[in-house]
Amino acid sequence: xxxxxxxxxxxxxxxAVLVFLYASLDVADNLSPQGCRMSYMNPLYIPQTQFNxxxxxxxxxxxxxxxxxDQWERELHGGIPVLFIPGNAGSSGxxxxxxxxxxxxxxxxxxxxxxxxxxxxxxxxxFFAADFxxxxxxxHGPTLQAQIEYCARAISYIxxxxxxxxxxxxxxxxxxxxxxxxxxxxxxxxxxxTMSTPHTLPPARFDQRVDEIYARNREIMLHDSTxxxxxxxxxMDMMIPSESCILPPLVEGLPIPYRRTVFSSALEGAWTGVxxxxxxxxxQVRWRVARAAMELSMASSLAERGLILDxxxxxxHTLPPAxxxxxxxxxxxxxxxxxxxxxxxxxVLAQPEGSQTYLFPIFKQNTxxxxxxxxxxxxxxxxxxxxxxxxxxxxxxxxxxLTASLNCKTLHPxxxxxxxxxxxxxxxxxxxxxxxxxxxxxVFEADVxxxxxxxxxxxxxxxxxxxxxGWLVGGFVSADQVFDxxxxxxxxxxxxxxxxxxxAALWTSVRFPKxxxxxxxxxxxxxxxxxxxxxxxxxxxxxxxxHNSHPAETHYFPLTSQPPRRILLHTHGSAPYVHSNHVRSxxxxxxxxxxINGCSVQLRGFDLRIDWTATLGRWxxxxxxxxVCWAVGIVSLVVCKAWRSGESNGIPCVPPVSHSLxxxxxxxxPKLMLVSYLLSxxxxxxxxxxxxxxxxxxxxxxxLLLMVASGxxxxxxxxxxxxxxxIGMIRHIYSPRFGEIIRPQKEVISARRSTLVSMCxxxxxxxxxxxxxxxxxxxxxxxxxxxxxDRFPLPEPVSQVGTAIPLLSRDESPSGGRGGSEQPSxxxxxxxxxxxxxxxxxxxxxxxxxxxxxxxxxxxxxxAGLSTPFDGDHFFLNVAxxxxxxxxxxxxxNPLLQKHRLVVEKYxxxxxxxxxVAGVAFFVGPRKTYHVFDAARLAIGMLTVxxxxxxxxxxxxxxxSIPQMQLFR
Numbered sequence: 030x031x032x033x034x035x036x037x038x039x040x041x042x043x044x045a046v047l048v049f050l051y052a053s054l055d056v057a058d059n060l061s062p063q064g065c066r067m068s069y070m071n072p073l074y075i076p077q078t079q080f081n082x083x084x085x086x087x088x089x090x091x092x093x094x095x096x097x098x099d100q101w102e103r104e105l106h107g108g109i110p111v112l113f114i115p116g117n118a119g120s121s122g123x124x125x126x127x128x129x130x131x132x133x134x135x136x137x138x139x140x141x142x143x144x145x146x147x148x149x150x151x152x153x154x155x156f157f158a159a160d161f162x163x164x165x166x167x168x169h170g171p172t173l174q175a176q177i178e179y180c181a182r183a184i185s186y187i188x189x190x191x192x193x194x195x196x197x198x199x200x201x202x203x204x205x206x207x208x209x210x211x212x213x214x215x216x217x218x219x220x221x222x223t224m225s226t227p228h229t230l231p232p233a234r235f236d237q238r239v240d241e242i243y244a245r246n247r248e249i250m251l252h253d254s255t256x257x258x259x260x261x262x263x264x265m266d267m268m269i270p271s272e273s274c275i276l277p278p279l280v281e282g283l284p285i286p287y288r289r290t291v292f293s294s295a296l297e298g299a300w301t302g303v304x305x306x307x308x309x310x311x312x313q314v315r316w317r318v319a320r321a322a323m324e325l326s327m328a329s330s331l332a333e334r335g336l337i338l339d340x341x342x343x344x345x346h347t348l349p350p351a352x353x354x355x356x357x358x359x360x361x362x363x364x365x366x367x368x369x370x371x372x373x374x375x376x377v378l379a380q381p382e383g384s385q386t387y388l389f390p391i392f393k394q395n396t397x398x399x400x401x402x403x404x405x406x407x408x409x410x411x412x413x414x415x416x417x418x419x420x421x422x423x424x425x426x427x428x429x430x431l432t433a434s435l436n437c438k439t440l441h442p443x444x445x446x447x448x449x450x451x452x453x454x455x456x457x458x459x460x461x462x463x464x465x466x467x468x469x470x471x472v473f474e475a476d477v478x479x480x481x482x483x484x485x486x487x488x489x490x491x492x493x494x495x496x497x498x499g500w501l502v503g504g505f506v507s508a509d510q511v512f513d514x515x516x517x518x519x520x521x522x523x524x525x526x527x528x529x530x531x532x533a534a535l536w537t538s539v540r541f542p543k544x545x546x547x548x549x550x551x552x553x554x555x556x557x558x559x560x561x562x563x564x565x566x567x568x569x570x571x572x573x574x575x576h577n578s579h580p581a582e583t584h585y586f587p588l589t590s591q592p593p594r595r596i597l598l599h600t601h602g603s604a605p606y607v608h609s610n611h612v613r614s615x616x617x618x619x620x621x622x623x624x625i626n627g628c629s630v631q632l633r634g635f636d637l638r639i640d641w642t643a644t645l646g647r648w649x650x651x652x653x654x655x656x657v658c659w660a661v662g663i664v665s666l667v668v669c670k671a672w673r674s675g676e677s678n679g680i681p682c683v684p685p686v687s688h689s690l691x692x693x694x695x696x697x698x699p700k701l702m703l704v705s706y707l708l709s710x711x712x713x714x715x716x717x718x719x720x721x722x723x724x725x726x727x728x729x730x731x732x733l734l735l736m737v738a739s740g741x742x743x744x745x746x747x748x749x750x751x752x753x754x755x756i757g758m759i760r761h762i763y764s765p766r767f768g769e770i771i772r773p774q775k776e777v778i779s780a781r782r783s784t785l786v787s788m789c790x791x792x793x794x795x796x797x798x799x800x801x802x803x804x805x806x807x808x809x810x811x812x813x814x815x816x817x818x819d820r821f822p823l824p825e826p827v828s829q830v831g832t833a834i835p836l837l838s839r840d841e842s843p844s845g846g847r848g849g850s851e852q853p854s855x856x857x858x859x860x861x862x863x864x865x866x867x868x869x870x871x872x873x874x875x876x877x878x879x880x881x882x883x884x885x886x887x888x889x890x891x892x893a894g895l896s897t898p899f900d901g902d903h904f905f906l907n908v909a910x911x912x913x914x915x916x917x918x919x920x921x922x923n924p925l926l927q928k929h930r931l932v933v934e935k936y937x938x939x940x941x942x943x944x945x946v947a948g949v950a951f952f953v954g955p956r957k958t959y960h961v962f963d964a965a966r967l968a969i970g971m972l973t974v975x976x977x978x979x980x981x982x983x984x985x986x987x988x989x990s991i992p993q994m995q996l997f998r
Contacts (some may be wrong), residue, residue, distance in 0.1 A: 042740025064458025095253020170238020407499030524638030
């Protein structure tokens with residue numbers, strides 16, 4: 030039945046899917062591991078029963094609750110309102126972690142505000158949360174729009190409980206962030222914080238109405254001034270590609286509102302990947318979200334709100350505001366409180382005490398060592414510090430003149446941020462624990478170019494209030510980068526080795542200008558270390574690798590962790606089907622920080638290569654929809670060729686599906702793979718084909734996906750054959766037996782009239798109640814049964830004595846005209862069976878495109894019942910062509926989809942529309958999947974009108990085969 034080529038394609042696809050599945054699971058464990066502490070709370074939910082149908086009819090479907098930390102708060106509406114909007118399949122209970130953290134930060138103990146809060150006249154936060162009954166908003170535009178309308182009315186209700194001119198803070202998780210953005214413009218919303226929200230690319234692209242909401246949000250974000258902050262989980266988020274979490278780029282020439290994205294791996298004090306659902310309860314994240322909201326409640330301007338968000342969501346890319354910085358003018362340095370370091374000397378202070386100033390001389394003739402690097406542990410270099418620093422305070426200034434009287438001014442850094450300090454011997458981040466808020470090392474970097482004047486020049490490091498805790502290391506390093514010109518071709522062949530010139534340097538930068546930086550490729554770093562087993566010295570700061578992959582994303586990797594963990598470099602800056610915030614460019618930079626003392630471990634260099642397991646895992650999560658759409662395109666080509674063969678000279682000769690698949694694998698697939706590779710080299714827009722804009726490195730993905738999709742089509746037909754066997758056997762057992770009387774012609778006509786009434790009834794149901802996707806599923810089930818019966822043909826029954834069978838005139842045509850044969854030939858019947866089988870395969874692959882709305886409808890019925898109509902999806906013409914074609918194919922014995930002598934088809938065959946389906950599936954479908962079903966509906970509608978129309982009502986219904994007539998019984 031199936032050829033060797035078909036079996037090979039199916040086996041290859043199954044093996045590829047298993048490999049991709051394994052690789053995607055490996056991504057969660059190794060690419061960006063999660064280190065989150067569990068959060069605990071005492072939740073109390075107060076339903077807002079006053080927010081009922083008098084406010085909005087949607088109150089019968091959704092609900093609103095007010096969160097209170099049990100026994101910690103008394104007042105219900107005495108603070109600043111916050112509305113939490115859950116995402117796809119989310120619930121109001123997800124608000125509890127953030128709300129509990131806000132309560133416990135505001136109160137020192139139950140009902141007693143902390144000194145820090147009441148001394149600043151800070152108000153508590155009142156967290157409201159919408160409950161959408163775990164609706165699947167990501168799959169259905171009308172459901173998403175209903176949530177938008179409900180939240181808009183909920184804001185009006187909430188603000189009615191507070192004094193006039195009160196504004197509300199909105200938090201949105203996942204698709205809740207899309208709902209939050211859609212509420213703009215609004216004078217009632219002060220700020221929006223989104224978490225794991227796919228702002229630029231819908232996670233499920235099956236509904237055009239979702240795309241319309243996204244397009245409207247893009248316009249809102251370009252023109253509305255409300256601050257919007259997006260927090261992303263990175264590769265650990267397996268539900269959405271995190272490159273879609275980055276806020277869309279702004280347009281030059283327009284006013285620049287506050288729009289900022291930060292990945293949790295870059296978030297100071299967190300430094301960990303965070304899963305999609307974990308984003309709302311990960312302690313390292315939730316307390317910062319809660320604290321930022323508390324501070325936002327006191328802001329009075331847009332600029333102030335932006336500064337607050339920058340302060341509490343620091344990631345090291347955006348320099349913090351220069352507050353609490355000092356400018357020194359002509360101050361003397363007491364001899365007992367100052368020290369001048371010799372040229373090239375490094376300042377190393379372990380557990381410093383008291384106050385001291387250290388001067389680093391700047392030599393004009395030195396042309397290399399002009400970058401100053403300072404590390405501070407457990408202290409602060411204002412305004413950067415751990416969450417709970419000790420009393421150690423450091424300030425850095427640039428001074429001119431003699432040491433007796435220096436003229437100093439604050440030195441402004443290039444890099445000023447908090448970096449992690451992994452515990453030697455532990456993996457990073459620590460599973461189920463992560464990093465404490467008070468951990469971290471402040472790094473201060475500044476380029477110091479000697480000035481040409483004749484005065485002596487210094488870098489002054491002023492230490493204040495040191496109490497014997499922490500440590501400090503500083504000194505000059507070479508600002509020259511290490512360049513490795515390795516090409517992607519060499520990386521594909523094995524990789525490269527980087528040797529560090531100074532393993533003991535505080536700061537080393539390695540640049541790879543020719544390597545691709547894209548979400549589809551993952552590199553692996555293998556450190557090369559030298560360790561003295563007899564040495565007992567522990568480094569103050571073991572080598573730490575920093576990968577700045579995107580302005581919003583940074584990853585940190587300890588290079589001497591035990592047990593060793595794969596160091597995987599990845600990015601979300603550039604990816605398929607996502608318009609990048611920045612111009613696609615090759616190259617990336619790695620920075621290594623280390624403070625090596627004594628004979629401890631030293632980093633000599635590292636090997637860099639492509640990690641294929643993690644790379645394949647990235648492909649599978651970004652091209653799943655592409656494979657489904659391309660499978661529809663392949664089926665369309667297979668069906669088109671098979672149906673076209675039935676038009677040759679009017680002789681029905683449609684081959685079996687297995688023969689069509691075998692012929693496609695032998696003849697068409699190799700050509701298509703070559704064409705797909707060449708198309709991948711063209712600079713197509715990022716929303717077409719594989720979405721890589723012609724980058725040669727990723728061109729082989731296209732033929733690979735084509736091979737996988739074609740194999741899945743073969744596997745799907747094998748499964749359909751297996752499924753049809755028991756269905757056809759059961760139908761065969763309960764079918765009419767030999768000698769049964771054939772119903773007269775009037776009964777057949779009556780059956781067709783009954784079918785017309787049934788269709789009208791179904792169309793009415795679609796218009797008023799069920800979505801058309803339900804009718805499509807039923808249509809597929811009916812056609813599956815019809816095709817299953819074709820696989821068990823019944824023998825011709827013998828007419829009972831005395832029963833006359835009406836005969837047709839020899840010259841009656843199938844459509845009531847002249848020139849037809851007297852009875853359908855066996856060849857016609859076999860060809861029609863194959864026609865139906867090809868149609869079943871096409872309808873089967875269109876089913877996943879309609880299934881998401883089916884799931885949403887069932888979910889809505891279970892949770893909300895009939896309280897609210899299911900908006901949208903009631904256009905019955907979407908499914909009418911399939912219903913007519915399936916019905917006609919179930920009883921006709923004329924050549925199915927026979928080409929007629931119509932003016933339209935004289936120059937254009939209706940079956941060519943399947944080429945349109947294939948083109949849309951291959952080029953547009955991966956980004957806008959809903960267009961694939963639209964094209965298929967158009968193609969089937971064209972075939973129905975031009976091929977079936979002349980026969981469906983005007984043909985002779987008696988021209989039926991005996992087995993097919995039994996379908997009416």
